[in-house]
Structure formats: structure tokens, C-alpha cells
Amino acid sequence: MLSMDHAVVLTQIKDYFTYRVLDGVEEELEEYTPLLDWGFINSLEIAHLVAFIHETYGLDVPPEKMVPAVFQNLHTITAMVMEVSELAVH
Template sequence: MDYDQTLKILLEFVEKHVLAGAGQTGSEPGLTAQTPLLEWGVLNSLRLTQLLGFIRDELQVDVSPELIVGRNFRDLDAITRLVISLHDDPARV
């Protein structure tokens, strides 16, 4: 699984579904791999559940409950690295 492609997929999902659900437009300037999603309140429990469902369904990666911690979801870079590590080593799930 490629980092850049995975990041692009996740970025598009967050712009289209998560930011729109947060009452923001899908074209927020400056949304990058390092945008602090948790710190800015972009991800809450409902939006995180939507994101986890997307990761499971579209990227074919299950994130186990013990990995759902702040450091893994603080920004798109951390989420992308988590998804890639789980995809490359499904035994970690």
C-alpha cells in the first residue's frame, strides 16, 4: 500500500464527509497531512466511527479497538501510517 495514494484517499474522504459533517466546506484551505484533526475538533466519536467504517470498507483494513488512540488519529499522516502498517501486517489487528 502506497503512502501518497492512501493519504490522498483519506484526505478526500475527510474533506467530503468529515469536514462537511462538521459544518465546514469540503474545500477548507490548508488541510494537509499534518492538520491537527483532534486538536481542532474535526474528529469526534461519530466522525471517527464514520472514518473507521470507510477505512474498513474501502481500504480493507480493520483497526482494532486498542489502536483507536489519540496518537494514531491526531492527523492524516498518523492515520495513513496506521492504515499502511495494518495493511502490510494484518496480524497487528
């Protein structure tokens, strides 16, 4: 597996949210936008996001990462993808 670039993963996840969750509206979506607090993500959206992560990066999100803290914002989601990617390499 190739090493992933944090900025690239962040951009891809932001694009996912912009086009699949927010119907193309990017106005207030930033790296630390509180996705859960603002209602941008719920359990169904988390399931879709986990499927996107699997399809895009070939990664399975482990059950211990399926907690609200991981899905707080784009930064925490990107950090989780990077961490799971590193674990998959070893």
C-alpha cells in the first residue's frame, strides 16, 4: 500500500461531504467544522462514509474507530484514515 498524503485525504473527504452530503454546498465546511454538532453527519451518513473510505482507500474501519469522537470533523476523520492506513501497512 502506498503512503497517503494528509492534505490529499483531507481534500477527498471534504469533497465527499460537499457533494454527497451537502449537495455541493461548501460554504461553511472547513477542516474543523463540527459535523456532528451541526447535524451534517448521522449514523446513516457514517455508514456511507465508511463505505466511501473502503472503496477509495481499500481500508476497513475497525469497530473501535466507530465512535463519535472520530467523526467530529474533517480533521478527526482524516486522522483516523491516516492511522488505519498506517496500521494496514504493518
